[in-house]
Amino acid sequence: MILNDLLGLDVFDDRGERLGKVLDARFVLGGPGRAAPAGAAAGAGAGAGAGEARLEGLIISPHSRHSYLGYERLDMNSPAIINAILGWLHRGTFYVQWDMVERVTAHELHLRTGYRRFDPRLPPTPEGEGRP
Amino acid sequence: MTDLPPPPQATGRLLDAQLHLLDRSVVDRNDVPVTTVDALEITDIELDAPIPRGAPAPVITALLSGPVLATRIFGGRPPRSRLERIRWSDVTDIGIVLKLSVDGDSLAVTWVERWMRDKIIARIPGGHHDPE
Numbered sequence: 001m002i003l004n005d006l007l008g009l010d011v012f013d014d015r016g017e018r019l020g021k022v023l024d025a026r027f028v029l030g031g032p033g034r035a036a037p038a039g040a041a042a043g044a045g046a047g048a049g050a051g052e053a054r055l056e057g058l059i060i061s062p063h064s065r066h067s068y069l070g071y072e073r074l075d076m077n078s079p080a081i082i083n084a085i086l087g088w089l090h091r092g093t094f095y096v097q098w099d100m101v102e103r104v105t106a107h108e109l110h111l112r113t114g115y116r117r118f119d120p121r122l123p124p125t126p127e128g129e130g131r132p
Numbered sequence: 133m134t135d136l137p138p139p140p141q142a143t144g145r146l147l148d149a150q151l152h153l154l155d156r157s158v159v160d161r162n163d164v165p166v167t168t169v170d171a172l173e174i175t176d177i178e179l180d181a182p183i184p185r186g187a188p189a190p191v192i193t194a195l196l197s198g199p200v201l202a203t204r205i206f207g208g209r210p211p212r213s214r215l216e217r218i219r220w221s222d223v224t225d226i227g228i229v230l231k232l233s234v235d236g237d238s239l240a241v242t243w244v245e246r247w248m249r250d251k252i253i254a255r256i257p258g259g260h261h262d263p264e
Binding site: 004024025029094103104 | 136137138139140141142143144145146147148149150151171172173174175176177179180181182183185186189190191192196209212215220221223224225226233
């Protein structure tokens with residue numbers, strides 16, 4: 001399957017209410033038991049091979065299907081005018097874990113009962129790993 | 133920005149597909165540019181079928197690259213057969229660029245460049261050696 005087929009799908013909860021569109025897919029490199037080295041910053045190398053990249057979750061936006069620089073996922077806040085525009089565009093964006101996906105169709109993605117919404121921002125790292 | 137709780141901490145480095153992988157340049161093991169990442173191939177998700185709880189999450193199996201200019205302007209995406217694969221296991225480093233452990237010449241994605249070199253450039257007088 002091509003990941004791009006997942007991006008942009010309409011997302012619905014267990015009651016059929018539309019929540020938004022899939023904005024991005026978050027992968028974890030290394031996976032359980034094969035954690036990447038703690039200091040593996042962007043560009044610093046991830047070892048002999050990058051390791052398995054497992055789908056960890058999806059970022060869902062109720063208002064936009066495009067990311068625009070990742071402002072909604074990073075602690076960037078300037079220039080203020082850009083931040084304000086993109087903050088408004090991505091209001092309500094949230095992250096759900098892949099375990100909470102119940103079904104995928106050609107045009108829709110349905111979440112399980114009791115799914116939880118999480119902060120879509122990437123966790124901060126001292127090395128600035130999350131920067132694009 | 134958001135009052136949502138942070139997601140449970142993952143055990144490896146996090147990568148957002150749009151932010152860290154798609155559209156990134158790919159260089160071979162000699163740092164020679166090879167292509168850019170136009171799409172990602174992941175293990176199959178069965179469409180229209182319930183995903184059992186605890187089922188293994190999809191993993192990235194390959195980077196895909198191909199003629200995407202027209203589809204980016206007019207929408208859609210090229211047929212799967214037009215996209216060339218670079219195995220994910222050949223990716224060694226993910227940073228500003230994605231670095232491979234193989235030579236670019238060994239990849240199907242560079243066949244047009246090789247064909248141009250061997251069939252056209254090489255037949256031009258002086259085309260067999262580097263510029264002086």
